[in-house]
Amino acid sequence: MQYAVETQTELRTPVEKIDTPALVANIDQVERNLRDMQDFANSYGKKLRPHSKTHKNPVLAKKQIEFGAVGVCTQKVSEAEVLVQNGVKNVLISNEIIGLTKLRKFAELARKATMALCVDSVEGIEQLRQVSNESGQELSCLIDVDVGMHRCGVTPQEAAKLAKLASSRGILVKGIHGYEGHVGHHPVSEWESLVKESMRIAADAKGAIEKEGITVEDVVAGGTPTAKITGKYDVVTMITPGEYIYYDYGHVEAGTCRMVDVALSVYCTVMSKPTEDRAVIDGGIKTFDFDQQEFPRLRNQEIKAKLISFSEEHGVLRLEDESARSQIRIGDKLEFVPYHICTCVNMHNFVHLERNGRIEEILPTLGRGMVR
């Protein structure tokens, strides 16, 4: 009902009239970003499996699949449920799932869609086996390999042992997952060499598993920062970038994209201008998140105004020159580019899709809050 009300009042509204704060994605730019990554994957003969964590939205997942993706990733079973219930047919949970309740839900999903998940422990495999036996289905997994991120994942030797165990328990080992998520946090100059080291570890793991006589169909890696580096390695068969659908200011800063490539903006309204050089907008931590301790940036970089502090529902802008001080007035709508897209999208119930300056579609972010 809430969705109906929103669409009724805001569909076809010119974007500058939208009520704020609002997440607004430019659909033409979204499509350019999807095309660009798909073209990259195609040109290197790789499969693209976008991570849906960024948009948390079945409509956009299906759009990615229309553009040529083989399916999508999620981190959580509850996110996967939302996608499958809304027609997505191929989901990799690129994460360890522990606990029989969750695994039973996973098995249920595997009746309706092509599903796989990551494992990195004996217990994880034994639980998966139990659920597989109960449901009489063959379930699929990837062995999660730590390629330098030091989050989850095992060494290549341990990966071989786990693959062997999984196979002996009737679990289909589809390959390995070797997410090089640490690389993006290093200086760009180090990315090439760090990816090289990560893919060496992935290749070792693949070799060790194949020595056990188990086919490694897929080697899955590649987040948005390094997808176009990782995706060039022969060993890699599938890349899983997520943020590329929208990008964000963090990527502009790192040089992974240009400002014009950022497809999503957050519109806010100036609601107070207490002094000549201070304006206050109606978006703060509950609109943008602040997990990287970095503020969003104005889309129009010619306006000399900078966010300098956040409360939950306020953002304080410092107006840095005469023109900003006279231009920015109460009631003005300002367009901001988030610094970290994934956590920002997760704050909102809806994303507004805009084309040629008008709101064309309003999509509920169905995966929001699906943390289980």
Place this chain on the structure above:
Amino acid sequence: MNLKDIETPALILDLDLMEKNIRKMSDYFRPRKAKLRPHIKNHKTPIIALKEIEAGAVGVAVAKLEEAEVMAYSGVRDILIMNQIVTEQKIERLLGLSKHADVVVAVDNVENVAKLSSMAGTHGVKLGVVIEVDIGHHRAGVHPGSEALALAQKIISAGNLKFRGLGGYQGHVSLIVDPQERKIEDAKACEKLVSTKDLIEEKGISVEVVSAGGTGTYDYTGNYRGITEVQAGSYVTMDVAYRNCGINFDCALSILSTVSSVPSEDRAILDSGLKSVSTDQGFPEIKGVEGIEVEKLSAEHMHLKLIGTNHTCLKLGDKVEVYPSDTDTTVNLHSQFYGVRDGEVEVVWPILARGKSR
């Protein structure tokens, strides 16, 4: 259902502790002139607001129009929107809402006052307003003193507004760790508000409401001469950041999490990351297990370091509870509370104002 059977990550509210916090706060305000007007930004949940009102609160404070709508349509009558509503689109909605609840909005600008008044006139509504005064936080708000007085006069002459009083928020004070320093800074902030009230009343204008304060200063602000309302919100669920300032309420809220990976003997991963627990006031704390350090969080993972010699304290599949540093921003990530008493789930409450940021 037992606590340990809840699927994770899950927002757990200890009902006994929450009720104790509500009792304690209402006991504090009962004998005092100042009353409690809890800010619902913390829980965003009508049933909790109604419990606070039942215990003696005069109404609620909210930051957003949509939050006010959720509260009003769930039965809360008295609502202070402690924020500016400036666009015509929102003012329309506000005026509509004002026909169904006692809504007061904060203003800090002459043109906004003129617009509110003319639109209120069109709607045949007399809209209540308070002036937001900047009492040192340097966010929104007019300067104390003559600027506030001038705006009060504009409000009265505007025609369709009812001047109710003053509001301020000493957000720069609430998390000062040293209680003595916090008290001194709070007094400076309160004095700015109260001296402004005195100035306006000297001109024969009655200032009925003087609303300020938060969980960090509830007792200082609540005892300050001339303050009529305190807007404490976080006390109800309480968090690590306020506990570290010596604020004496119980942490009633935790995130139940599962150990999803133990990659090496000195590391473990929980299934609750940045999308389950906020970090804007620092990392969360692990409840009731010694020798665990939170190293970092990614979107859906919490990285733990197991320190000391007891590396076996966490096993794969173990469930642990995590105390957030900031409950306001953590609650906002979730769709529901699991209300637990004596280890059993008693109720599941939807967080109806979650994501209501307009």
